[in-house]
Amino acid sequence: MSSHTNYSWASSGSGSGSGSGGQGNGQGYVDDRERKRQIQAAYRDEERRLIDRLQVLTGGTGDKRANILARSVDKLEYLHNQVDELSRSNAELRLSLRQLQEQSRGLQALMEQQGYFLH
DSSP, rough: OOOGGGOOOSSSSSSSSOSHHHHHHHHHHHHHHHHHHHHHHHHHHHHHHHHHHHHHHHOOOHHHHHHHHHHHHHHHHHHHHHHHHHHHHHHHHHHHHHHHHHHHHHHHHHHTTTTTTOO
């Protein structure tokens, strides 16, 4: 019965697992564990970065530089919106000015036709 048992650590190399084949399997196991450790570390780093960004956005404690940058972006967006609003208002006022100038020229022409002279 025991001759049918298949252990992966004993299937390559010598029967005791102390030969070069056994070390190769052990090294593969170590490499897999190292890769897993590196992936977990990368996830933890990304998680820390996301938490820091959330803290900055919600006003929590965080990196001062990131906090300043986030506030600067918010201020720039606010100023950009103000510039857009002022530009629209300016365009409306210029249109009103042109309309008033046309009315003024029309009134001046009408007054000249009726004999009123303005100087």
